[in-house]
Amino acid sequence: MRRPHIRTVAVAVAVATAATGLAGTAFAGPGTGERHATASASSNAAVVVEAARTAAFAHASATGVSKGDELHAQDVMLDPEGARHVRFVRTHDGLPVLGGDLVVHLDGKLGYTGVTRAAGHTVKPAAAKARLTAAQAAATAARAAKGDASGARLVVDARAGASALAYQVTVTDQDTARTVVVDAVTGKVRSNTPTRDEFLSPKLLDALRERGETLDPATGTASAAAASGLAGSGATGATSYPSAAKGTGKTLFVGTVGLTATQTSRGHYQLKDPSRYGTETRDAKGSYTEKFGSGAKFTNTTNVWGNGATSSRVTVAADAQYGVTKTLDFYKSTFQRKGIRNNSKAAQAMVHWGKKVANAFWDPTCNCMLYGDGDGQMFKKPLVVLDVTGHELTHGVVEATANLQPTFVDADGNQYGEPGSLNESLADIFGSNVEFYAKNAKDTPDYLVGEKLGLAQKFLRRLDRPSLDKLEGTVDYWSPKLYDMEVHAGSGVSSHAYYLLAEGSGKKKIGGVDYNSPTYRNLQVKGIGRAKATAIYYRALTRYMVSSTDFHQARTATLKAAKDLYGANSTEYKTVDKSWAAVNVTAANTPRARH
Secondary structure (H helix, E strand, O other): OOOOEEOOOOOOOOOOOOOOOOOOOOOEOOOOOOEOOOOOOHHHHHHHHHHHHHHHHHOHHHHOOOOOEEEEEEEEEEOOOOOEEEEEEEEEOOEEEEOOOEEEEEOOOOOEEEEEEOOOOOOOOOOOOOOOOHHHHHHHHHHHHOOEEEEEEEEEEOOOOOOEEEEEEEEEOOOOEEEEEEEOOOOOEEEEEEOOEEOOOHHHHHHHHHHOOOEOOOOOOOOOOOOOOOOOOOOOOOOOOOEEEEEEEEOOOOOEEEEEEEEEEOOEEEOEEHHHOOEEEEEOOOOOOOOHHHOEEOEEOOOEEOOOOOOOHHHHHHHHHHHHHHHHHHHHHHHOOOOOOOOOOOOEEEEOOOOOOOOEEEEOOOOEEEEOOOOOOOEOOOOOOHHHHHHHHHHHHHHHOOOOOOOEEOOOOOEEOHHHHHHHHHHHHHHHHHHHHHOEOOEOOOOEEOOOOOOOOOOOEEOOOHHHOOOOOOOOOOOHHHHHOEHHHHOHHHHHHHHHHHHOOEEEEEOOEEEEEOOHHHOOOOOOOHHHHHHHHHHHHHHHOOOOOOHHHHHHHHHHHHHHHHOOOOHHHHHHHHHHHOOOOOOOOOOOOOO
16 A cells, blocks of 8 residues: 555535436336336426425425435336335435435325335434544545545535534545545544445455465356357448447357447447447556546457457456346346446446456446456456356446445455445345346356356355355354444345245255255245346335345335235245245344444
8 A cells, every 4th residue: 555645635515416317117027027117208207206305305204304404316216016216315404415315105196105214313413513624534534544535525424323524535546445434523534435346355365365275267168169149250231330240259257159349440340339338348458547438448350359268358358248248138138227327328347457456346436347367376367257247237236226335344445234245145146147147058047156266165155055155254144243244244144035035945956056045943935936036136126225224124125025016915925024034034133223
């Protein structure tokens, strides 16, 4: 780390207004798996937003809004069954409120039906004036995060059971970025959180070093011929440019695949998919840039990308582009979600990021995936594996919806707490679903995560029996210890509940993989199928989860989602309840106090 340095200081109190083009999403219909399109006209969305905002203030005792609050719509969801949901972030006296997010629920006639809120208290801070200047707060943040402070803005921090006036500061170093929140009255650092989500946590990397594990993942074989029905020569007969052209990717991990590129002129192509919002992969060329525009474009004259080995810089770009586009296709095909933020905009990726970086990230700063090449020692190949991409891009989806946050982060960057564990779990759940959607013969679908990384235990995490992950100490069942557990270890609770909902308890073989899922107190669960389980969890995430949702609140969220989709008396609803009981999450053991 470099010596802390204060680069610039700027106090920002303005908050962006509600996003334009807010649209509804689609979900698996009750009991059928059929998808139903929903209304998305901006005029309809504006009416719903205003009705939800009015309802929030009319029901202030339930929603927690008060004088001085303003609600800014982030998402509008219009259900086929008639319900409407509006996700808001909040300002108080013009200051952004951390942990002030809420979702207001309406019926088809725009009548108020309830609220899901992150802060269970009034967000007005006890002190109205800051004692620290922005420069002092930035200096404190720079010391705490050991980097350069690039700005400080006043906020209301409502995340810890009480509200405080604070500064939010971004601190960067060569290869890291953190958000530091400093109390504006006491000068205490309230939180110090990485802005990027690392697939391999600092704690896991330490465990691998202690074990002396060297990871050299087995790779796929890129055949000389294009995969049948997937790839083409690139010849499109186009009369105007740019245009879409079917090409071939010779990847590191999944063999030869079809990729759609952009034909920029006769005989010239760019690794950019115009059929998927312009989704593109670029070359960071060893830099630590978080600006996608700074990456070098991948271009060629053959529309064949890579050679199946790391001897070509393009090979891992083909893996990344394949993984990103398959993830986008999964979300669109399954939920009618148009892009990571559901705004019909490109997903982006940069490979060869940094120098000897043994990790992969979802980076909200550039709204893109970043892939390191490995450190050449402990991890010898880039992390461009399909379920890694599905996992990390799902963090982008979570950020754009519930925005689940860890309750605290240690000095090494390890994250802790149930909302963060739930975030990791959802990334594993939907990341595994990307594999099932892709149906790639060289990366067969399973309920394992990171099974192609070359780990001695043959996987990183698994959903059927999370405790078989000894590297991270992942757990099968809930206990109060989850309050202070590292998020990857804690993720097993909801991942296990999801697997039980989908496949049930006990022994079984699925796609050639043996599973044996235990339960708390040997409760037997009969699964309802992966499609229905996934529909329930996605609806729960987008409708009924907020930044502070813990496991008991996730149980409630999935029950509400199951009721929406299948009815309160349905087998699906009852199985959701049983699946959570099977991981020791019940109404009876709900903590009185939230941590």
